[in-house]
Amino acid sequence: MLCGGLSSGWPDDPFLCLQYSRLPRTGTGTAARPDRGGPVNQQDQSHIKACCADLYARPAVSWLLGDSLHPGGLRLTERLGRMLELTPSHRALDIACGSGTSAILLARQFGCAVVGVDLAPLLISRARSAASRERIERVLSFALGDGEALPFSAGSFDVVFSECAISTFPDKIASVREMARVLKRGGRLGFTDIVLTHGEIPEELQGWFSHVACIAGACSVEQYQEIFATAGFSGWREEAHPKGLLQMLRQVRLRLLALEVAGGLQKVDLSGLDLTAAKRVLDQANDWVQSGAVNYFAFSAVKEA
Ligand SMILES: C[S@@+](CC[C@H](N)C(=O)[O-])C[C@H]1O[C@@H](n2cnc3c(N)ncnc32)[C@H](O)[C@@H]1O
Incomplete structure (x- = not known):
């Protein structure tokens, strides 16, 4: 695992790590927005980069987005x-x-x-x-x-x-x-x-x-x-x-549907995955791109x- 672990104050899971990178931190007084030049130090930046790379290496992400x-x-x-x-x-x-x-x-x-x-x-x-x-x-x-x-x-x-x-x-x-x-x-x-x-x-x-x-x-x-x-x-x-953006969102939605069907037939284990929330985010992303x-x-x- 590339992320630093809880000892450094960062969660191990790349999803949580990236979620956490956007939360306000004690002492900073502002939201940590590394990508917009927010108050994030060098060590934090390395964690965020590592988590981002780790995320793309996840089988679920390759499966949803393709190669x-x-x-x-x-x-x-x-x-x-x-x-x-x-x-x-x-x-x-x-x-x-x-x-x-x-x-x-x-x-x-x-x-x-x-x-x-x-x-x-x-x-x-x-x-x-x-x-x-x-x-x-x-x-x-x-x-x-x-x-x-x-x-x-x-x-x-x-x-x-x-x-x-x-x-x-x-x-x-x-x-x-x-x-x-x-x-x-x-x-x-x-x-x-x-x-x-x-x-x-x-x-x-x-x-x-x-x-x-x-x-x-x-x-x-x-x-x-x-x-x-x-x-x-x-x-x-x-x-x-x-x-391309709309096509990619459509592809991810189709693959999520396939995942849902496979889960319903008990061909894959969907425990821990909130497909409803994922579809809601995709719809919001679709509206945003369409705007x-x-x-x-x-x-x-x-x-x-
Ligand atoms: C959206 S993917 C794009 C991958 C590839 N360019 C493509 O189009 O198929 C973003 C890629 O950036 C890589 N990445 C993220 N941060 C990086 C960094 N600081 N240096 C090198 N690669 C990085 C990730 O590991 C991931 O492979």
Whole structure:
């Protein structure tokens, strides 16, 4: 288990850990909002990151979301590859690569070499086994590491990309600085993520759900632009891809229904799972997405020469 345990004041279970990260703490006087720069120290941030990674490695989350853990699926990954103008001569880095599905697709489709990095050991080992089944295995590699402190030397990649992950990083400025550091001059950066178009995340969607759905630390387009410009990126391009979010919510709802049926037939043990509450949260998320307050975007930019 990645989370620190009760001795450090954090629950072991990643769901509880992420829920807890949003509760007001004694002495702070305010709610702990790590993703919005709330009063959370370095040790707390490490716990929150570890819990977030641990959560994505959970079989239930993979089962509900599938292997491609982002809205828009592999179709949007391919679109991002085109925005980045990937070629066989490129060495690309996928930050927060999950189980390697996107890295494998881009290497296969564009012929580039791809290195994937993620904080969850289980996902990295899944990515390595998936790569070992590919004929293009020699151009793929996966490493354990933190997006806010990448284990690679400066200027070692032509392209850096990340899908549905920057929104989950507590220190976005550090992660974007790291992207700039590992990119060559003139190298390209691309990412897809949830974007807040207006208002705040509704109260009922906060807690662990907002981490699973990548909305916990979502920024506006302008905020992202500012963070990337400060780190030395220009040539900003953006595309809205609203359908993926609704499709993902629909997929999760269908899988929850399947789970309910399987539970009713006593094929799976549903003890401890509150499916009614899960469906209520999904309905609320659906209404929120339909209201247009949140959207999914693909972005690209160039590191200034
Ligand atoms: C929504 S999933 C996206 C996974 C993958 N990019 C995809 O689209 O299939 C978010 C990923 O971020 C990883 N993650 C969270 N915090 C991280 C960090 N600080 N450094 C590296 N990976 C991190 C999680 O382990 C998880 O695999």
